[in-house]
Amino acid sequence: MIWTIFLLVQALLLYFILTHRSRSKSDPPLDKGVIPWLGHALEFGKDASKFLNRMKLKHGDIFTVRVAGRYVTVLLDPHSYDTVINDSDSLDFTRYAQVLMERIFNLRLPHHQPANAKEMMKKHFMGMNLTTLNSTMSRHLQASLKAEMPQNQKDWKEEGLFNLSYSLLFKAGYLSLFGGEQNNNSTDPSSVYKEYKKFDGLLTKMARGTLKPEEKRTAQSVRQRLWELLAPAGLIEEAGSSPWLHAYRRLLREEGADEETQKKAVLMQLWATQGNVGPAAFWLLGYLLTNPEALTAVKREFSVISPMGTSETSLLDRPVNTPVFDSVLEETLRLTAAPFITREVVQEKTLHMADGQQYLLRKGDRVCLFPFNSPQMDPEIHHEPQKYKYDRFLNEYGSVKRDFYKGGRRLKYYTMPWGAGTNGCVGQQFAINTIRHCVTQMLRCRRQTPVVMDLGCFNQRETCLSDTNLEIRTKTLETSKTHLF
Numbered sequence: 001m002i003w004t005i006f007l008l009v010q011a012l013l014l015y016f017i018l019t020h021r022s023r024s025k026s027d028p029p030l031d032k033g034v035i036p037w038l039g040h041a042l043e044f045g046k047d048a049s050k051f052l053n054r055m056k057l058k059h060g061d062i063f064t065v066r067v068a069g070r071y072v073t074v075l076l077d078p079h080s081y082d083t084v085i086n087d088s089d090s091l092d093f094t095r096y097a098q099v100l101m102e103r104i105f106n107l108r109l110p111h112h113q114p115a116n117a118k119e120m121m122k123k124h125f126m127g128m129n130l131t132t133l134n135s136t137m138s139r140h141l142q143a144s145l146k147a148e149m150p151q152n153q154k155d156w157k158e159e160g161l162f163n164l165s166y167s168l169l170f171k172a173g174y175l176s177l178f179g180g181e182q183n184n185n186s187t188d189p190s191s192v193y194k195e196y197k198k199f200d201g202l203l204t205k206m207a208r209g210t211l212k213p214e215e216k217r218t219a220q221s222v223r224q225r226l227w228e229l230l231a232p233a234g235l236i237e238e239a240g241s242s243p244w245l246h247a248y249r250r251l252l253r254e255e256g257a258d259e260e261t262q263k264k265a266v267l268m269q270l271w272a273t274q275g276n277v278g279p280a281a282f283w284l285l286g287y288l289l290t291n292p293e294a295l296t297a298v299k300r301e302f303s304v305i306s307p308m309g310t311s312e313t314s315l316l317d318r319p320v321n322t323p324v325f326d327s328v329l330e331e332t333l334r335l336t337a338a339p340f341i342t343r344e345v346v347q348e349k350t351l352h353m354a355d356g357q358q359y360l361l362r363k364g365d366r367v368c369l370f371p372f373n374s375p376q377m378d379p380e381i382h383h384e385p386q387k388y389k390y391d392r393f394l395n396e397y398g399s400v401k402r403d404f405y406k407g408g409r410r411l412k413y414y415t416m417p418w419g420a421g422t423n424g425c426v427g428q429q430f431a432i433n434t435i436r437h438c439v440t441q442m443l444r445c446r447r448q449t450p451v452v453m454d455l456g457c458f459n460q461r462e463t464c465l466s467d468t469n470l471e472i473r474t475k476t477l478e479t480s481k482t483h484l485f
């Protein structure tokens with residue numbers, strides 16, 4: 001007995017010596033929390049925005065917290081964000097992404113060259129190729145909409161807005177990027193969506209490593225099923241199949257990934273490309289349908305650009321100027337997108353804040369921006385930040401508003417749903433085009449046939465909005481992390 005107590009005390013002492021950390025003069029304020037090792041993990045995990053606001057009130061715009069054994073420095077001053085975003089030498093984007101890749105997708109890529117993968121993504125989702133991709137997406141969206149919103153009233157069915165938006169965009173996105181043409185034996189998008197939804201529901205817990213044993217089993221079997229469904233995607237190059245997926249498969253093969261690894265990587269891409277677009281369209285439609293003024297303004301803008309009777313695909317086939325819609329989307333994402341921008345400190349770095357203060361970031365720690373709290377919900381930047389104002393990003397005469405201030409200085413980052421800098425979202429323009437096209441078409445359907453939309457949480461604003469908001473926010477947050485790949 002005495003030996004057990006002795007060993008226990010020794011172990012505790014050793015643990016204390018190994019993990020002890022005190023603040024030096026050059027460090028940001030340090031807050032380890034009261035629970036050994038866990039630190040603030042529980043409070044952080046429960047409501048990150050609330051926790052970080054509390055820490056900001058206590059310590060200011062920069063502080064280091066202990067979270068499940070890791071030290072994370074949080075920076076909340078948007079004037080200082082560039083010093084993190086632009087330093088890819090000291091602050092690494094891929095290491096944390098690899099941790100998530102293993103936890104969520106059970107994936108370890110051999111000889112992975114993130115720069116090559118990124119170049120390949122850019123080639124297919126930006127510039128010239130984006131036009132072709134837009135037309136493909138437009139065609140699949142049209143077909144999915146026809147299937148989901150039949151003209152004949154007797155075929156109508158009731159559907160929640162979230163599921164309607166997500167399934168529509170998922171199926172069209174899947175066919176455009178993974179399935180090729182529907183008639184070439186590609187896997188039925190509905191079966192992929194059904195499994196994907198189960199996987200998506202467990203994702204946050206997978207990322208945090210908090211699945212219960214029963215959930216672990218479900219996660220494993222859903223993952224297995226999705227791997228099987230996705231196995232043929234992008235294997236054979238034929239007319240109408242996805243050039244991006246072939247290029248991705250080729251890159252994986254060149255890096256030495258076997259078939260098993262490729263299946264896992266394709267699932268990761270399915271999630272990275274589909275995980276945020278559907279939920280963003282849901283929020284946008286929900287806000288539009290509950291803000292008549294916003295809805296009228298968007299419809300007026302669309303009717304000028306694409307009057308009834310003109311080609312339905314026009315909004316995806318040519319560049320269009322839609323400042324009202326852009327403001328509506330920007331405002332929607334300001335309120336609902338909450339990505340963590342996380343980097344690992346791979347070499348000691350002095351962080352220069354905009355106010356002239358300097359802090360040391362220690363090697364092995366993580367540094368993290370949370371733009372949702374500031375700039376997005378910062379009352380000094382956005383008047384009444386909790387309110388949805390569809391024209392927040394419009395000037396008096398309808399041009400795009402880009403002037404926002406904090407501390408009397410104009411801000412470079414006044415909202416950041418897409419991240420920024422070298423690791424900002426590659427799919428941003430594709431996502432915007434897709435959501436805009438989907439919304440035009442849905443409003444068009446609504447005009448032709450009064451589709452009954454169950455607004456779900458939007459109907460019971462007070463009771464449900466914050467819950468769902470949180471849920472989506474967490475989802476977006478995890479999605480963005482996985483976007484790191």
Ligand code: HEM
Pocket residue numbers: 118121125272273274276277280337339340341342416417418419420422423424425426427428430431480481483484485
């Ligand atoms: C509403 C939809 C979307 C949102 C809100 C969103 C958000 C983000 C954010 C916040 C990041 C940056 C993460 C960081 O800096 O740590 C990111 C990165 C990324 N996103 Fe998206 N995304 C969306 C749609 C898409 C789509 C459709 C694609 C498909 C092409 C895509 C591909 C990527 C990629 C490849 C990266 C990583 C860039 C890199 O390697 O540096 N995203 N996204």
